[in-house]
Amino acid sequence: MAGLGGTKMKNTWQQVKKVGIVHRLLSFWSRDWFLKVVSIWLAIVLWVLVGGEDTIEKTVNVPVEIINLPRGLVVSNQYKKKIEVSLTGPRSVILDMDDRNIVRQVDLSKATPGTMVVNNDVDHIDVPRSLTVQRVQPPSIILSIDKLVQKQYAVVANTVGDVAPGFEVKSIRMNPEYVMITGPGSVLSQLSALQTSYISLDGFRRSEQLQVPLDLSPAIVSLIGETSVTADIVVGLVVAVKTVELPLVVQEKGLSLLPKTVSVTASFPQILLDKGKKAKDLLVAHAERYGQTDQFNVIVTSQNNEEFPVKVISVLPRRVSEGKAKLLRATTKKKSE
Incomplete structure (x- = not known):
């Protein structure tokens, strides 16, 4: 009987405890239950965002x-x-x-x-x-x-090929002629000049103006970028300077001027001379009266075409007078008598 009574008392106590827990839970939810629900929901969201993210x-x-x-x-x-x-x-x-x-x-x-x-x-x-x-x-x-330094470099034309026969390159001028570069001293110390890319002169017969890129190393490109310059290439004829004696041609009849010849210095295209042309056959000297005076100007002209012109450098004498011609005629007449 004593054992049975103890068991009943134990079961009764456990039931009392359960009733107390339920009562406390009901009391907890009965006070500010909305705020508590929101708090639990925020805690779950925070756990997902921070602790629960991959x-x-x-x-x-x-x-x-x-x-x-x-x-x-x-x-x-x-x-x-x-x-x-x-x-x-x-x-x-x-x-x-x-x-x-x-x-x-x-x-x-x-x-x-x-x-x-x-x-x-x-x-x-x-x-x-x-x-x-x-x-x-x-x-x-x-x-x-x-160290950062600044240097000026000349622009040099890098040409290949040959111009047409009978012609030659008179000059090549670069624009700009110099380029200023600012950069590392160790890089610029290895550079002596700025060369262009290859300029082909094959078959040139006349002057040209070309846009040409510079041939730059990657280190220099990083400092000034891809850069182009202008090349003014002057091409002309190969010439030979000669002095020839030319007879004076007088338009007025009956005149014989002295001297009968003049000394002419001119530049003759070598291509004509190579073809067998004689220098004296390429020029003509005329005597033209100067106004109403007794003097005559000496005019020298070229007989060849414009493709290969002869350029006169000097004429001696530049002027002759009719007085000398009269004196010549009088002297000649006296001797004949």
């Missing part, structure tokens, strides 16, 4: 930015302008990386001329706190620091 990994390209480079210095070598950074973190933050301006800044405020190795540690990449930098490639960047 963690992923992504590799992004981060640009390298040089800052605080001292005046008068320049980075002279080609270095990797972007580095690869592997990140891990919440999916939403990782996928949003394209909208974030993340850069690898390299502070060169203490730089001096020479070679400098810049290590790309994970601590050098500034990312949101929810992200972790796993690795960086390349692990380091090599920079060549050089």
Whole structure:
């Protein structure tokens, strides 16, 4: 009987406890139940967004930015302008990386001329706190620091081929004749002049003006870009300068001027002389009366066509007088008597 009584009392106590728990729960929900529901809902949402979001990994390209480079210095070598950074973190933050301006800044405020190795540690990449930098490639960047100088260089024409037979290049003038370049001293010290790309002169018979690109190394292109200049090419005939004696041709009948010949110096196209033409046969000297005076001007003209002109340099004498001709006729008449 004693055992049975104890069991009943135990069951009764448990029922009392259950009633008490239920009563407390009812009391909890009966007070401000709406606020409690909202709080539990916000807690669930927060857990999903933070604790319950997937963690992923992504590799992004981060640009390298040089800052605080001292005046008068320049980075002279080609270095990797972007580095690869592997990140891990919440999916939403990782996928949003394209909208974030993340850069690898390299502070060169203490730089001096020479070679400098810049290590790309994970601590050098500034990312949101929810992200972790796993690795960086390349692990380091090599920079060549050089003095910034300015030099002037002549532009030189680089010609190939031959002009047409009988012709020659008289001159080639470049515009501009000089180009000023500012850049690393080690790069500019290797440059003596700026040469053009090949200019073909094959078959040229006349002067030409051409736009010609400069033949530049990649290092110089990075300083001044792809650059073109103007080449003024003057082409003319190959000539031989000769002096010949020409007889004077008088238009007025009965006149015989002295001297009967004049000395003419002229430039003769070599192509005509090579074809067997005689220099004296290419020119004619005329005597034309000067106004109402007794003097005559000596006019020398070319007998060949305009394609290969003869250019007169000098004529001696330039003028003769009728008085000398009269004196000549009187002397001749006296001798005949």
